Amino acid sequence: MSQTFLPPKWLQQLCDPYAVLGISVIAGDRQILKRYHTLAKLLHPDRHTKSSKPDQELATAIFSHLINPAYEQLKHQEKRLMAIAMLRSFALEQKPLSSQSAIAEKILEMSTPQAELFYEEAIACYAEDQYKSLDQFYQVTQQINTLNLVYLRLHKPDLQSTQxxxxxxxxxxxxxxxxxxxxxxxxxxxxxxxxxxxxxxxxxxxxxxxxxxxxxxxxxxxxxxxxxxxxxxxxxxxxxxxxxxxxxxxxxxxxxxxxxxxxxxxxxxxxxxxxxKNTNPKSMATAMSIAALLSRFAQKKGSQVKW
The missing domain is CATH 1.25.40.10 (Tetratricopeptide repeat domain)
Incomplete structure (x- = not known):
């Protein structure tokens, strides 16, 4: 099947292979492989036997021309670090990202430890819905890409240390x-x-x-x-x-x-x-506001996140 089956703007998402797979930029080998296997099952033709032919073809095209290339890039350490370097460069050069996402704006207001925890939970929330509706894939992946760029802007050290x-x-x-x-x-x-x-x-x-x-x-x-x-x-x-x-x-x-x-x-x-005793320290209040924000997002997407 030709890559022209997918809109060109979808193929451009490969500039952020992490966003395509729906994982954070600090994901390790095991997390990358686990997510790839999850998507392989989710987009397998057998799951779309009752769907229309265009939906079956779309699922196959997304897996062949987006998921597979993204995984091929991230499963190799050197290519993974190159992807991180490119994304970080893009994050530092781009205009302010906060206006693109309410969740991204929230992250920019947090301390580094709070931002890291919230970032990973937000990625998990988006990933749940990323491929449930193939028509919404592009919009959800864009949101994940924005979160990745915000995170890289906040974290200047080389992510090699994490991996x-x-x-x-x-x-x-x-x-x-x-x-x-x-x-x-x-x-x-x-x-x-x-x-x-x-x-x-x-x-x-x-x-x-x-x-x-x-x-x-x-x-x-x-x-x-x-x-x-x-x-x-x-x-x-x-x-x-x-x-x-x-x-x-x-x-x-x-x-x-x-x-x-x-x-x-x-x-x-x-x-x-x-x-x-029932205590309500400032950090707990912050954590609850974070949970509420993600919960509102999840309701809009038709899913629920457990906290």
Whole structure:
């Protein structure tokens, strides 16, 4: 099938392969591969057997001429870094981006730790709807591209440091973190995919590999959003990175789900949370406003985001 089947402006989206796949610019190898497999299933011809012929052809064309080339670019480290460099250059040269997106404007008002958390949640929100309606693909991908450019404008350091977290952190002497793993949890005896993410996160925490632990715990929370242990450990990870506001948000959520969570109770005083009392620190108010903003966006798109 010829590439001319797709509008030229759609093909131009390949300048941001991250936006085409619906992932953040700090996504690692595993996240890129996982997203590619998800899109391969979503756009497979078998899923469109009941659709009209034009819809089937459109799904095939998008996968062949957009998804595949984007994945080919991002699965190679050197090409990935070239894509980041090009996007960063474009972000720094372009006119102010805030007017293009209400969410982008919100990010520009935040502190760096808050912006990073909000950015990834916003990308996940857009990604949910990106390919549900192929007619809306172009508009949603544009929004993701705007978020990527805003993030790159805010984060001047080379993202190589994030993508090579394992090799860098292994050279740094990190004090082991003391964790009580025999505490009571709500996890069932049968090991789930969420628990596997959680167990890997525990190992990364012991090694002081914070970015990898954060990634595993976010995956666990997506699969089991009501497990207090995941939030408590994520709060601890942010605390060890000295992101106090973010640590407070997750430890607070852990105690909300389970007031007796031992790990959350242990570190609550360090983030100024008094157990047994309803507190409303400034960072929690900010987090709730972020959640409300994303929720309004999700309602407009016909989907819901769980927080």
């Amino acid at each position: 090579k977290a394992v090799s860098i952190l292994s050279k740094v002497e990190v004090k082991p973190v003391e964790l009580t793993l025999n505490q009571k949890t709500d996890v069932k005896p049968v090991v789930t995919y969420a628990q596997r993410h959680y167990q890997r996160a525990i190992e990364y925490v012991k090694l002081g590999k914070w970015p990898l632990a954060v990634s595993e715990l976010r995956d666990a929370i997506k699969l089991e959003p009501n497990n207090s242990d995941y939030y408590a450990l994520l709060g601890l990870v942010h605390l060890k990175q000295k992101f106090i506001g973010m640590a407070r948000v997750y430890i607070h959520q852990a105690l909300k789900l389970n007031p007796q969570n031992s790990l959350a109770l242990k570190y609550a005083p360090e983030v100024k949370i008094q157990s047994g």
